[in-house]
Amino acid sequence: MDKRLEKAFNDQINAELYSEYLYLAMKTYFKKANLLGFANWFDVQVQEEHAHGMGMYEYVLERGGDIEFKAIEKPEMKANDILGIMEEVLNHEKWVTSNINALTDVAEEVKDRAAISFLDWYIKEQVEEEANVSKLITTLKLIGDDKHALLMLDKELATRVFNPPVIG
Ligand code: OFO
Secondary structure, three states: OOOHHHHHHHHHHHHHHHHHHHHHHHHHHHHHHHHHHHHHHHHHHHHHHHHHHHHHHHHHOOOOOOOOOOOOOOOOOOOOOOOHHHHHHHHHHHHHHEEEEEHHHHHHOOHHHHHHHHHHHHHHHHHHHHHHHHHHHHHHHHOOOOOOHHHHHHHHHHOOOOOOOOOO
């Protein structure tokens, strides 16, 4: 594997593991608030991000590349309310999308057809991630200050389950 592409993959593995860590911090916020459906929704996010990182980890190794272990940054949650946290999630996912696009650009520059095809899964996944969070934000705006509706949404989010993705 081209060294520049290998570095870009390693940066993205770090970003996926950072996402896992960030969503773990958010899950903790909801556990402490006793909104266990939201906590479950974030738990699924945590597992998904881990799977995204590991998917790239396995791929780099399969291609004979090296894994570079770097520090995972402290997760920074700026918001302190439900809508604000979800808006932070959307912004974070948009940042991840731009990183995946940049990684794909590198794969294109070095003409690595196999890597471009592998990254296609991640590009599609980001569309879904952004859409899911956007829908939740719309629902939260509709709910406003209605505590009963919020608890109904919490119940619905408790039903989300993690389905291990088949990557690539
Ligand atoms: Fe890995 O998709 Fe979210 O960050």
